[in-house]
Amino acid sequence: xxxNTEEFCQFIGNLHYFYINNLPVxxxxxxxxxxxxxxxxxxxxxxxxxxxxxxxYNGNYPVNKTAKSKxxxxxxxxxxxxxxxxxxxxxxxxxxxxxxTHANKDVNSDLATEVLDDATKFLWGTPRYSKxxxxxxxxxxxxxxxxxxxxxxxxxxWWLSISKDSVTNSVSFAFIxxxxxxxxxxxxxxxxxxxxxxxxxxISEFHNNCDILRRMLSGEMTNTSTGExxxxxxxxxxxxxxxxxxxxSLHIITNDVYSDVGNDIYKKLQxxxxxxxxxxxxxxxxxxxxx
Amino acid sequence: xxxRLEIKVASDFTLSPGxxxxxxxxxxxxxxxxxxxxxxxxxxxxxxxxxxxxxxxxSGYGTSFLEEAFGGLIRHNGFNISDILAHxxxxxxxxxxxxxxxxxxxxxxxxxxxx
Numbered sequence: 102x103x104x105n106t107e108e109f110c111q112f113i114g115n116l117h118y119f120y121i122n123n124l125p126v127x128x129x130x131x132x133x134x135x136x137x138x139x140x141x142x143x144x145x146x147x148x149x150x151x152x153x154x155x156x157x158y159n160g161n162y163p164v165n166k167t168a169k170s171k172x173x174x175x176x177x178x179x180x181x182x183x184x185x186x187x188x189x190x191x192x193x194x195x196x197x198x199x200x201x202t203h204a205n206k207d208v209n210s211d212l213a214t215e216v217l218d219d220a221t222k223f224l225w226g227t228p229r230y231s232k233x234x235x236x237x238x239x240x241x242x243x244x245x246x247x248x249x250x251x252x253x254x255x256x257x258x259w260w261l262s263i264s265k266d267s268v269t270n271s272v273s274f275a276f277i278x279x280x281x282x283x284x285x286x287x288x289x290x291x292x293x294x295x296x297x298x299x300x301x302x303x304i305s306e307f308h309n310n311c312d313i314l315r316r317m318l319s320g321e322m323t324n325t326s327t328g329e330x331x332x333x334x335x336x337x338x339x340x341x342x343x344x345x346x347x348x349x350s351l352h353i354i355t356n357d358v359y360s361d362v363g364n365d366i367y368k369k370l371q372x373x374x375x376x377x378x379x380x381x382x383x384x385x386x387x388x389x390x391x392x
Numbered sequence: 393x394x395x396r397l398e399i400k401v402a403s404d405f406t407l408s409p410g411x412x413x414x415x416x417x418x419x420x421x422x423x424x425x426x427x428x429x430x431x432x433x434x435x436x437x438x439x440x441x442x443x444x445x446x447x448x449x450x451s452g453y454g455t456s457f458l459e460e461a462f463g464g465l466i467r468h469n470g471f472n473i474s475d476i477l478a479h480x481x482x483x484x485x486x487x488x489x490x491x492x493x494x495x496x497x498x499x500x501x502x503x504x505x506x507x
Contacts, residue, residue, distance in 0.1 A: 207416060207418075208410050208411030208420075208454075209410075210411070210417060210418065210419050213451065217451065230450075230451060235451045236452050239409075239452070239454030239456075239457075240455065242417075243456050247416075334455045335455070
């Protein structure tokens, strides 16, 4: 997802077409030679979304041995071969327990604690408080619950995958929802809402969403009538967590924008995604507190 | 103002503070305000005591939890900001910026007009 964003977004877009048109799909992965954990999360979550709608979803293994073993380890094909899956909550463990994926619709704070106990124990030997990572997870769950659907709150699943890496001694987190994404959410706010007015003013000035996401994350969106700054809340709050070294390597992909936030890289995507993908890492350089 | 009341969020409410509203998930800011905070702040104001709230030793806080818990006192429970500020002390050693955040939520909250 991060290493080949444009092509992967195109691929997701193709799957989305089949999904919204209730068409069966066969995903041919024979030629896949390299796949990251976050891409497996995306494929896994899409497959389950298909199964929830009773749309046939099938596929084959990569020929490449490394890629194939990653799929096997993730139990992707176990879920692929199971019958119709409809649930509010999912828990998918890899065979070696190094990749754990959760899905839910609510803001599940007990789960956030459980996930971070596991992650910090992996890094430091005993569970610690990682308040930055905790805030990040809660803000993202809250964002999906409140904004991912145009009609009702709590309609869409979020997906959170955690991968532990013994080589880099880090834990990576991938969070995705297939909602409407940050900019579509701004566009659909009430016409009187100051964020919508700001968005419309900025889009007429910059003509792209990259600068708007940068401004939003930097706390530079201001309500001109009250002076209120859009800072600290929701997605912008996650940038503050990054700045305080609560997390590392924050990336956000939403609608037509790719951003490597820490390195101030913002790129317009030719292939849009419906929803929001957020990636970050936790390592020993990040702030923690003893339990 | 010698007497003090105390709320330790970790032991009096939850280790895992959650979303804004009860409808969004467990351990919400709304639940904290309705079950714990509003009663203690009312008692503190009535008796001219200090209410000390210790935010430490939890997993952390989303912004919506804190905004709803504290801003909601003004929006939904009829308290005014000067009474709250005169009787409230926040302890947050682990995340010191939360003290200013909460003050800002209180300052921005407006009472909800009821028809």
